[in-house]
Amino acid sequence: MRSLAPTVISMALATRPVKGTAPGKRPSPARSLWDSTIGKKTVMAVSGLIMLGYLVAHMLGNLKIFFGSDEFNGYAHWLRTIGEPLMHYEWTLWVIRVVLVAAVVLHAVSAYQLSRRDIKARPTKYVHRRKRASYATRTMRWGGIILALFIVWHILDLTTGTVHADGFEHGRPYQNVIDTFSTWYGNVIYIVAVTAVGLHVRHGFWSAAQTLGVGNARRERLLKTGANTLALVLTLGFVSVPVAVMTGVVS
């Protein structure tokens, strides 16, 4: 057995990695979480799931509009009082806002950097083109940009009231929502955006599961069905509000 030792050593030398990854020179775990493609995808997956959780809560909150202005306005007021008396008025809301902004920024920066890398990795297109991947998959990048623009408009419209159609009033969200969905462009922007949400979630939820290593051959159908259901329920839930205002169910 003694004679094995030199063999093992010389083999270790022969198989030493070519560049940058020699043992001991490995980047720190936190560093590689941000620097490696898998790490950055993990950041995207986690921040995406945080936003997805918020979207589900947001959609459920929106449905309260079907139960009258008192319930809807009361719900909106409650959002500012969550955690009282431990938390001061609006504190919890601000915590949620900070977490969401952090998630949006991390998600967008990762997406931008990964996209840059992806485009650089495939600089030459094939002459013979054919349609690739599903619509939801191909529209992740543009869909994300549309959603980012929508969020800006949505906040200026219904949170700050800066671009609101017709006399924005703080503390009266029921009336503000009806104002927005009484304009044609309000409906168009909103419906386009929530459709984009559905498509984004459809590929995003399933992708997040793969990135976090939850996916395997057995769970494949479960995760795909879960992603499709989530996307459909979110889109229908959100779309129901402008449709209800347009048809006069909510007025």
Add this chain to the structure above:
Amino acid sequence: MKLTLRVWRQKNAGADGAMSTYEVDGISQDMSFLEMLDTLNEELILKGEDPVAFDHDCREGICGACSLVINGDAHGPERTTTCQLHMRSFEDGDTIDVEPWRASAFPVVKDLVVDRSAFDRIIQAGGYITAPTGAAPEAHATPVPKPDADFAFEHAECIGCGACVAACPNGSAMLFTSAKVNHLNVLPQGAPERETRVLDMVGQMDAEGFGGCTLTGECATACPKGIPLPSIAAMNKEWLRANRKAAKR
């Protein structure tokens, strides 16, 4: 069969390339795609022209040397390697586009030949086990559970042809790397380097300039050996586990 071929011609790595059109006649349906290209090359040589350069070796579908994007599909319309693709998959009078693998990590060397040594460097980074070589050990010395053996074998089927990278819109090598990582990481023989293997191979993959995975699934569709898409999720799991363990040290 009479065919019109539109083939990518590029003199060398630095030169600009373009598609050139050739007519080939007298092609049998039983010829492989490479034999059809051999026919074209014989004609080109007789005419005193430069034959089309393409990679090939075993022509049995097991070595991973042949490549070619045929009508936009890596290895063409059938789920096999180009050498095992037969002309019966095409119709008489067809126009066929033949292009090299496209990825910045796979630069074109000449015509349809690309440099795939980036894959070799990914393997060098961790695609091995540190067992002393020599005579084959007793097969039952290290027990391997049947499901693990099957999982390892499924991934060991990867021949490293690079069709996954060619098909991926991001030029990502995730399917290749995951096949190699999963193959060794599930086995007891691969256990000593389980963490360093996935960290180093992914690190090398990134260093080579391959893109990231957006889970379009193009790679698994193109793979002539049927490496499944969930292979990527399995490697992600291994990577996250290894990174967590490294953080604890």
